[in-house]
Amino acid sequence: xxxxxxxxxxxxxxxxxxxxxxxxxxxxxxxxxxxxxxxxxxxxxxxxxxxxxxxxxxxxxxxxxxxxxxxxxxxxxxxxxxxxxxxxxxxxxxxxxxxxxxxxxxxxxxxxxxxxxxxxxxxxxxxxxxxxxxxxxxxxxxxxxxxxxxxxxxxxxxxxxxxxxxxxxxxxxxxxxxxxxxxxxxxxxxxxxxxxxxxxxxxxxxxxxxxxxxxxxxxxxxxxxxxxxxxxxxxxxxxxxxxxxxxxxxxxxxxxxxxxxxxxxxxxxxxxxxxxxxxxxxxxxxxxxxxxxxxxxxxxxxxxxxxxxxxxxxxxxxxxxxxxxxxxxxxxxxxxxxxxxxxxxxxxxxxxxxxxxxxxxxxxxxxxxxxxxxxxxxxxxxxxxxxxxxxxxxxxxx
Amino acid sequence: xxxxxxxxxxxxxxxxxxxxxxxxxxxxxxxxxxxxxxxxxxxxxxxxxxxxxxxxxxxxxxxxxxxxxxxxxxxxxxxxxxxxxxxxxxxxxxxxxxxxxxxxxxxxxxxxxxxxxxxxxxxxxxxxxxxxxxxxxxxxxxxxxxxxxxxxxxxxxxxxxxxxxxxxxxxxxxxxxxxxxxxxxxxxxxxxxxxxxxxxxxxxxxxxxxxxxxxxxxxxxxxxxxxxxxxxxxxxxxxxxxxxxxxxxxxxxxxxxxxxxxxxxxxxxxxxx
Numbered sequence: 001x002x003x004x005x006x007x008x009x010x011x012x013x014x015x016x017x018x019x020x021x022x023x024x025x026x027x028x029x030x031x032x033x034x035x036x037x038x039x040x041x042x043x044x045x046x047x048x049x050x051x052x053x054x055x056x057x058x059x060x061x062x063x064x065x066x067x068x069x070x071x072x073x074x075x076x077x078x079x080x081x082x083x084x085x086x087x088x089x090x091x092x093x094x095x096x097x098x099x100x101x102x103x104x105x106x107x108x109x110x111x112x113x114x115x116x117x118x119x120x121x122x123x124x125x126x127x128x129x130x131x132x133x134x135x136x137x138x139x140x141x142x143x144x145x146x147x148x149x150x151x152x153x154x155x156x157x158x159x160x161x162x163x164x165x166x167x168x169x170x171x172x173x174x175x176x177x178x179x180x181x182x183x184x185x186x187x188x189x190x191x192x193x194x195x196x197x198x199x200x201x202x203x204x205x206x207x208x209x210x211x212x213x214x215x216x217x218x219x220x221x222x223x224x225x226x227x228x229x230x231x232x233x234x235x236x237x238x239x240x241x242x243x244x245x246x247x248x249x250x251x252x253x254x255x256x257x258x259x260x261x262x263x264x265x266x267x268x269x270x271x272x273x274x275x276x277x278x279x280x281x282x283x284x285x286x287x288x289x290x291x292x293x294x295x296x297x298x299x300x301x302x303x304x305x306x307x308x309x310x311x312x313x314x315x316x317x318x319x320x321x322x323x324x325x326x327x328x329x330x331x332x333x334x335x336x337x338x339x340x341x342x343x344x345x346x347x348x349x350x351x352x353x354x355x356x357x358x359x360x361x362x363x364x365x366x367x368x369x370x371x372x373x374x375x376x377x378x379x380x381x382x383x384x385x386x387x388x389x390x391x392x393x394x395x396x397x398x
Numbered sequence: 399x400x401x402x403x404x405x406x407x408x409x410x411x412x413x414x415x416x417x418x419x420x421x422x423x424x425x426x427x428x429x430x431x432x433x434x435x436x437x438x439x440x441x442x443x444x445x446x447x448x449x450x451x452x453x454x455x456x457x458x459x460x461x462x463x464x465x466x467x468x469x470x471x472x473x474x475x476x477x478x479x480x481x482x483x484x485x486x487x488x489x490x491x492x493x494x495x496x497x498x499x500x501x502x503x504x505x506x507x508x509x510x511x512x513x514x515x516x517x518x519x520x521x522x523x524x525x526x527x528x529x530x531x532x533x534x535x536x537x538x539x540x541x542x543x544x545x546x547x548x549x550x551x552x553x554x555x556x557x558x559x560x561x562x563x564x565x566x567x568x569x570x571x572x573x574x575x576x577x578x579x580x581x582x583x584x585x586x587x588x589x590x591x592x593x594x595x596x597x598x599x600x601x602x603x604x605x606x607x608x609x610x611x612x613x614x615x616x617x618x619x620x621x622x623x624x625x626x627x628x629x630x631x632x633x634x635x636x637x638x639x640x641x642x643x644x645x646x647x648x649x650x651x652x653x654x655x656x657x658x659x660x661x662x663x664x665x666x667x668x669x670x671x
Contacts, residue, residue, distance in 0.1 A: 105635055108431070116432060135431060206535065206620070212636075248621045254538050255620055268517040269537060386430045390637050394450075397624060397632035 061146060066316035071096045073123035075304070078176070080337035087324050093317050098123070104132040115141045120311050125318040130303040131215060133172040134165055134379040142171045143308040149319040152326035155344045159371075160303070165379040172305035173322050174343035176278075176334075179292075179366065179374060180216045181299040183261075183275030186289045188268055195296045196224035199272055205252050207271035209264060210244065212256040214392045215377045216302065217274060218244070224297035229377045237388050245395045256396040265290065276302070277363040278340040292363055298373045303343070329353075339364055422644035430638060443645035451629050451646065458626040459653070461540070461615075462608035465547035469555045469604050470597065472548070477559035477596075478589075481566075495556050507546055507617050514542055514618070538620035546614035547604075554603035562596025563589070598665050606654055626650055 076099035084097050101107055107128065111121045115136075128136065136142050147153075153161070153169060166172045184193045188207065199208050211217035218240045219229045225243070227236030247253050254270060255261075262279050264270040266287050280292040306325070308318045324330055332350035335342050336358055342351075342365070351359040359365050366374075380388065420437050422444070428434035448455070480491045498506060513520060514537040521537075524530035536542055566589060574584040612627030619625075626646065633643035 109635075112432060139429075139431065206538065251620075251622065253621050260617075263511070267512070267515045269511075269515055382430050386638075390639070393632050393637045396621075397629050397636075 061148070064316065066091065066093060066149075066314070066320040068314055068317060069094045069096060070314050070317035070321060071098070071122060071124045072321065073098050073101050073126045075099065075101050075127060078127070078304075078338055080333045083330070083333060083337075086330075087321065090324065091317075091320050093320065095321075101127060104129050108132060108135070115139075115309065115311065118311055120313060121309060123309065124312040124314045125306055125308055125321060127175050127304050127306050130165065130172060130174075130305050131377065131380070133305040133307045135385075136307060136309070137166070137171045138379075138382075141310050143310050143312060143315060144170050145173055145308060145322060146315075146319050149316065150323045150326065152323045155326050155328055155331075155346075157343060157345045159376075160343055163376060165376070172307055173326075175304045175306045175325070176338060176340040177301050177303045177343050178340045179277040179294060179299055179363070179370070180211075180219065180302055181275060181277065181292055181294040182220075182272055183265055183280045183283075183290055183292045184272040185265060185268060185270070185287075186291060188271035193272055193291070193293060196221060200247055200252060202252075204271045205250070206254050207269075208247075208253050209255045209257045209261045209270045209273040210253055210396075211261075211274045212258060212396050214389050216276075216300065217256070217396070218388075218392055219300040219375070219377060220274070220295055220298060223299075223375060224295060229300060229375045231378060232380070232384065232388070234384075234387055234391075237391055241391045241395055244392075248395060277366075278338065281339045281361065281363045294370055294373045296373075298375055301374050301376045303376070332358075335364065341366060418644050418647060421640055422648050424641045424644075426639070426641055433638065433640065435640065440641065443641045444649065447642055447645045447649060451626065454624055454626045454629050455649070455653070457623070458609055458650075461544050461547060461625060462605050462611075464544050465551065465608045466601050466605045468544070469548045469552055470601060473552055473555040473559055473600065474597075477556050477563055480556075481560050481563035492560070495553055499553060503550065504613065507550065507613055510542070510546055510549070511537060511617060537618065538623075540619075540623050542618040543615050543623050543625075546618045547608045547611060550611075550614065551604040551608060554607075555600040558599035558603065559593065559596040562593045562599075566592045594665055598662065601661065602658060605657070609654055610650060 070093050072095060074097070078099070079097070084095050087093070088095055107126075114121050116139075133142070145153075150173070153173070156169060156174065160174050160177070161169055163169075182193060182199070189198075189204065198204075215229070218237060221240040221243060222229060222232065222236050225236070225239055227233075227240065244253070255264065257264070257273070259276070259279060261270060261273040261275060262283055265273045265275070266283055275292060277292055280290060284290050284292075306318075306322050308315060312318055325334065326344060328344055328347060328350045331342060331344050332347060332354055335347065335351065336354045341363070348359045348365060351365060362370060421435055423437060423440050424435040424443075425438045425440050426433050426435055476495075480488060480495075484491050512518070515521070516535050516537060521530065521535060524536075525532060525534070530536070570588055570592075571584055574588050579587065610627045610630075612625060612631050615623055615625040615628050630643050630646050630650070633639045633646065
């Protein structure tokens with residue numbers, strides 16, 4: 001029976017490949033914040049002699065090989081079995097690998113105080129989403145990643161390597177990317193979905209979900225209205241917000257979600273959802289009726305990046321790790337496990353070696369016409385982040 | 399002996415409360431990521447919070463009130479039966495009342511999502527017998543949110559009611575019978591008045607958390623059912639408007655306090671159980 005309580009759904013909710021970007025983490029943080037309220041506030045309010053503007057200069061390279069212990073903080077279920085062990089064997093380093101990065105804002109709220117005082121945060125390498133990585137860079141809290149110690153950086157996809165938010169990827173080394181598009185349930189929609197306007201079809205009233213996250217939620221809508229996420233203006237954001245508000249007031253939009261859209265979509269409560277490609281790859285295994293598309297007018301990339309906080313205790317080891325990850329054969333093992341889109345170019349051969357199905361999957365190895373429709377958000381200024389978030393939250397929160 | 403308790407209150411209640419109060423009257427400056435709050439008697443935070451979010455405030459009041467009344471209506475008979483009529487099953491029944499709490503709050507709420515799903519058995523059955531229009535749904539409606547609030551708080555209503563009913567001396571009932579009182583009269587004149595502390599305590603334990611709840615509205619509700627708790631959560635964690643969120647928290651607190659005071663006065667008791 002389709003609607004029996006499926007323990008796998010729960011484990012999926014609890015697991016992080018889906019929960020990586022989902023709201024639950026935020027909810028838990030909120031619960032903690034509300035419970036601890038004021039001490040949390042005190043933590044938020046005080047201090048801050050920030051060394052903003054530019055990021056730190058790279059520490060001078062002593063030329064010694066990497067040695068010792070490397071502490072990595074990554075999202076849960078974002079690693080392949082045996083990968084860390086293989087790295088330890090190849091490099092002679094020891095790795096203390098923690099899956100304790102659950103939510104960008106939560107992580108930031110917890111670590112901004114020690115970082116602003118340049119105190120160790122217990123990790124030599126962390127993997128925030130690009131917008132957060134750029135925020136850290138702007139605050140001057142990231143070390144530059146050595147050119148000579150990461151020769152495999154040349155394997156990066158050119159679009160990522162030359163991205164203007166961090167040209168040459170000096171501070172933020174992409175780890176995985178994914179597509180933000182639309183997922184729909186063929187049986188529920190009864191037809192193909194191709195464009196943003198399909199979301200507003202009265203037939204799907206109360207069966208549509210959008211992301212709470214400002215960039216992931218508004219990006220494709222702005223693009224469909226002629227806006228540009230690479231060069232966003234308050235006007236274009238407001239125009240998209242107004243449209244979302246109008247549809248919300250009509251009852252068209254059922255929920256604003258984090259990753260929890262996945263369960264509603266699988267259960268048939270939602271017919272069309274804004275979705276992340278990697279989630280849909282996994283959902284399709286259980287539910288072949290699900291489709292993932294990039295709207296005609298375009299979708300967005302999201303990128304998680306490896307960064308070295310300026311409080312790192314082992315810069316060289318972190319760089320050795322990044323270089324190891326950027327080896328195509330190694331990286332293919334990661335992709336096979338996490339099923340997001342590779343950040344390295346020309347991965348087809350290596351993926352084929354593991355499983356030809358991987359390379360053939362459009363959502364893991366997107367063809368050029370897919371990629372052409374995908375945009376990347378510009379690095380936002382503090383003011384923009386504040387303005388855009390406030391504008392969108394006025395709709396999603398009320 | 400009282401010192402540890404006082405110290406605990408001072409550290410975990412007074413200090414945070416004071417800090418939150420100051421925040422609610424502060425102006426925000428500096429970088430948004432490391433904001434600097436300056437205390438400024440900024441009452442504008444309150445005016446803004448009240449005018450922007452009055453819908454959510456009213457909705458929260460309505461939901462919490464409905465949840466409390468329904469919860470009381472369901473729980474009272476149950477507590478009555480457990481207290482007076484259950485005999486040797488008393489402990490078993492009490493155990494059953496508490497049992498759902500062995501499962502975490504979040505999982506219990508998510509389970510309701512599955513039960514009320516659009517293609518689920520419940521909705522289909524209601525459709526078939528015509529109680530729900532063909533395209534009607536249960537999940538993501540006000541009813542689901544209120545239902546979740548009731549479900550998640552019933553124990554807190556039942557237990558105080560049970561305690562106050564159980565305490566009633568059976569000889570008082572015998573006395574009322576001896577004085578030719580009918581069953582109904584015995585209830586209205588003896589049992590109910592003596593159980594008022596339980597009613598009061600139960601109502602408060604249900605109403606107060608329900609007012610600030612955001613999980614039920616988040617998982618069982620829709621974009622049309624957001625409560626004030628959702629707004630506060632969002633203001634703290636996404637928008638990072640700490641003064642605005644703090645002001646909303648204080649408004650919420652003030653409303654709850656006012657409600658509680660008038661309710662206590664109306665019921666004419668100062669003993670909570």
